[in-house]
Amino acid sequence: MTCDVSRNRLLALPDLTRLTDDLRAHLAACEACTAWLVRAKQLDLSLVNLPAPNSDDAKTAFLESLAADGPIIRTIPRSDRTQAFSFVALARRLDWRVVSGLAASVAVGVGIWGLSGPGKKVAEVAGPKHELLAQSVDFVTSMSTATNPQDRTRLSMTMAGDLRDEVKELYTVAKAEDLNKLADLYERVVKRGLIGQSRELARIPVQERHALWREVQAHLAAVVQDASEMQAKAPPPALPSLAKIKKAALDGQAVVNNLIANGRG
Amino acid sequence: MRRTLLFLVLFACSAAWAGAQHGSPDAAKRLEMLAENRTTIEILLDRGLDLAGTSDYVERVDESRKAADALRQALADAADTQDPDRVVELGEHLSKLFSDGLVPTLNAAAKNIPEWSPSFDRLKAARRQAAREADSATALDLHAGRLAASGRVKDVSQQLVEAAGKVKAAAEPKK
Amino acid sequence: MPRDQEAIPGDAGETERIEAARAGDRAAFAALVEAYWDRLFRWLFHLTRDRHRAEDLVQETFLKALAGLESFRPGSNFRAWLFRIGHNNFVNLKRSEKRTKQTMPEDMAAPDRGSPGDTVANKEALDAVTAAVADLPPDFRSALLLHVQEGLSHREVAKILGTTEETARWRVFKARQKLMSVLDPELTPNNKDG
Numbered sequence: 001m002t003c004d005v006s007r008n009r010l011l012a013l014p015d016l017t018r019l020t021d022d023l024r025a026h027l028a029a030c031e032a033c034t035a036w037l038v039r040a041k042q043l044d045l046s047l048v049n050l051p052a053p054n055s056d057d058a059k060t061a062f063l064e065s066l067a068a069d070g071p072i073i074r075t076i077p078r079s080d081r082t083q084a085f086s087f088v089a090l091a092r093r094l095d096w097r098v099v100s101g102l103a104a105s106v107a108v109g110v111g112i113w114g115l116s117g118p119g120k121k122v123a124e125v126a127g128p129k130h131e132l133l134a135q136s137v138d139f140v141t142s143m144s145t146a147t148n149p150q151d152r153t154r155l156s157m158t159m160a161g162d163l164r165d166e167v168k169e170l171y172t173v174a175k176a177e178d179l180n181k182l183a184d185l186y187e188r189v190v191k192r193g194l195i196g197q198s199r200e201l202a203r204i205p206v207q208e209r210h211a212l213w214r215e216v217q218a219h220l221a222a223v224v225q226d227a228s229e230m231q232a233k234a235p236p237p238a239l240p241s242l243a244k245i246k247k248a249a250l251d252g253q254a255v256v257n258n259l260i261a262n263g264r265g
Numbered sequence: 266m267r268r269t270l271l272f273l274v275l276f277a278c279s280a281a282w283a284g285a286q287h288g289s290p291d292a293a294k295r296l297e298m299l300a301e302n303r304t305t306i307e308i309l310l311d312r313g314l315d316l317a318g319t320s321d322y323v324e325r326v327d328e329s330r331k332a333a334d335a336l337r338q339a340l341a342d343a344a345d346t347q348d349p350d351r352v353v354e355l356g357e358h359l360s361k362l363f364s365d366g367l368v369p370t371l372n373a374a375a376k377n378i379p380e381w382s383p384s385f386d387r388l389k390a391a392r393r394q395a396a397r398e399a400d401s402a403t404a405l406d407l408h409a410g411r412l413a414a415s416g417r418v419k420d421v422s423q424q425l426v427e428a429a430g431k432v433k434a435a436a437e438p439k440k
Numbered sequence: 441m442p443r444d445q446e447a448i449p450g451d452a453g454e455t456e457r458i459e460a461a462r463a464g465d466r467a468a469f470a471a472l473v474e475a476y477w478d479r480l481f482r483w484l485f486h487l488t489r490d491r492h493r494a495e496d497l498v499q500e501t502f503l504k505a506l507a508g509l510e511s512f513r514p515g516s517n518f519r520a521w522l523f524r525i526g527h528n529n530f531v532n533l534k535r536s537e538k539r540t541k542q543t544m545p546e547d548m549a550a551p552d553r554g555s556p557g558d559t560v561a562n563k564e565a566l567d568a569v570t571a572a573v574a575d576l577p578p579d580f581r582s583a584l585l586l587h588v589q590e591g592l593s594h595r596e597v598a599k600i601l602g603t604t605e606e607t608a609r610w611r612v613f614k615a616r617q618k619l620m621s622v623l624d625p626e627l628t629p630n631n632k633d634g
Contacts, residue, residue, distance in 0.1 A: 007620075008617075011613050011616045011620070012609070014587075014593070014594070036624070039623070039624050040616070042565070043569065043616070043619055043620060043623065044588055046565060046566055047569065047573070047584070047588040048588060048589055049566065050482075050486065050566070050570060050573065051566065051570065052481065052482040052485045055477070055481045055485075055491070055495055055498070058481075058495040058498070058499065059474075059477045059478075062477075062502065066466055066469065066470050066473065067466065067467075126350070126353070126417065127349075127350025127353075127354070128298070128350075129354050130298035130299070130301075130302050130354070132298075132299065132302070132306060133298070133305065133306055133354075133358070136306045136310055136313070137309060137336070137358040137362060139309065139310065139313045140309045140310070140313035140316065140329070140362065140366060141361060141362050141365045143313040143314075143317055144325065144328075144329045144365070144366035144367065144369055144370050145365070145369045146316075146317070147320075152317045155313075155317070156314075159313070166295075166299070169295060170292060170295060170296060170299070173292045173293075174299070175604075177605065177606055178296065178299055178300065178303070178604075181303055181307070182299075185306070185310055188311070188314065189310060189314065192314040192317070192318065193313075193314050193317055196317065197317060300604045301602075337511065338511060338513070341508065341511050342524075342528070342602070345504075345525065345529075345532075346528055346531060346532075346602070347532060347535070397510070398510075401510040401511055404507075404510070410532070410536075
């Protein structure tokens with residue numbers, strides 16, 4: 001291990017007193033890194049003891065206002081905190097790129113205003129919306145009124161499909177942590193929703209349940225296929241999450257195949 | 266003629282700029298949104314899966330209420346950070362979940378749990394909690410600072426008040 | 441000391457105080473103010489580098505907490521919730537000061553308390569650390585102090601700052617690395633491999 005690696009790993013430790021064996025071994029053989037660790041510990045200690053002024057008066061005043069009856073009022077006088085206006089200070093603080101950008105915006109704005117005529121409002125532009133959040137809201141809202149296993153199976157299948165789509169969009173760029181969360185959620189929706197409800201289908205008429213089980217099979221087969229294709233192109237950190245998704249789909253397939261084959265169809 | 270041409274050029278530039286700002290989100294934006302909403306999404310999905318797994322009317326009210334509570338928390342955070350887009354997005358979702366999720370579960374429970382039922386006390390507690398949370402959703406300050414300037418925030422705030430009103434009406438103990 | 445698990449969200453007494461405060465008991469809320477004022481103030485002071493601004497922010501934070509206690513999820517981490525409100529207030533303050541073209545002060549007011557046993561060398565070292573911390577970008581300063589001073593895990597820091605755990609970890613790491621390079625340039629990585 002080089003000193004660079006050792007020090008960077010020390011910096012990343014949540015607690016400098018809990019060293020791993022390989023770091024301990026390096027430190028035993030390296031005086032420079034040992035000295036560096038001592039300094040790093042001193043730094044943490046200094047940070048813990050970083051001085052701050054006394055705020056007892058403000059705290060007491062606030063607590064008094066809290067103890068008094070009626071609404072809480074602001075107790076800290078503000079008069080001594082106004083800053084004198086200074087053109088020099090202002091000029092120093094101005095970012096001239098911002099000023100020129102602002103001037104251009106004003107010019108464009110005035111131009112549009114002049115051309116569009118009086119009385120016309122500029123419409124507010126809506127920001128982008130998170131599709132997966134909307135889909136999750138739809139899922140829980142629809143589940144609130146879904147009272148039979150057919151509906152609950154279909155809702156679970158839709159949600160599982162939405163999660164798969166999100167993974168397909170992001171698997172080349174997402175951090176392993178985010179992708180792993182999506183894989184976790186997919187696994188949960190398949191296990192507890194799709195498969196859990198598929199088992200409940202045994203109670204409905206035979207033709208209907210067969211049709212729905214086949215839909216579930218088709219969804220899971222498509223996910224296995226998608227996961228395999230993604231695995232071929234994915235960066236290494238994405239592979240465990242894709243494997244988890246694939247396994248969840250394969251396990252689900254096995255259960256559904258069993259349901260059909262074991263006379264419950 | 267030149268004025269019209271200038272207008273068209275400006276319009277095209279503005280549209281392109283607006284599209285770049287607010288069009289279909291690219292991967293980076295999607296990732297950002299995923300990081301922002303991950304916890305809320307997880308709660309919503311878990312609550313949805315719990316709803317799928319229970320036929321107990323009071324539990325269904327509670328699961329739906331907890332899902333709404335997750336959105337309310339996220340909305341409170343968005344209001345704190347004065348983000349109008351996010352307030353609108355979350356406010357719409359919460360209104361929908363109140364009206365189309367929580368209210369139906371409250372109605373189903375009212376219809377199926379008579380006063381003499383052993384579950385009635387649990388239902389009363391769930392109703393009280395639902396009404397209290399609907400109140401605190403409408404108590405969120407969606408009119409401060411930057412939010413005050415947005416007509417869309419004003420609309421969604423009104424929508425939320427109406428949806429919370431429906432929850433409170435459904436949570437009123439039936440005589 | 442920092443740890444990488446969730447901090448214990450307060451003792452049993454705190455849970456009761458929160459419940460009582462939710463029910464409108466102001467004395468219970470005052471006890472929460474007593475418990476958290478100093479640590480919240482210390483953190484916000486190092487973010488704003490201004491005592492009065494920090495006091496305003498702490499007060500604002502407690503007022504918002506009082507108004508929003510209903511939305512606090514019982515059983516979750518009260519400290520993290522409180523610091524999150526504090527962070528949002530700080531972000532709002534920065535935004536409004538940007539709009540009005542004010543900036544946070546460049547130099548800190550001299551702290552008016554210190555331990556009498558401090559040696560000159562210790563004081564100098566502490567001054568150097570204080571100055572180096574003040575030079576860190578606010579996001580990094582904020583994450584580092586939450587992690588080291590408050591002993592919060594990276595996950596809790598992320599929740600407070602509204603970012604991902606990975607980003608919080610990265611900010612703490614970079615902030616420490618920067619401080620080490622400022623305080624001990626001859627001992628920074630790349631200099632002494634061997």
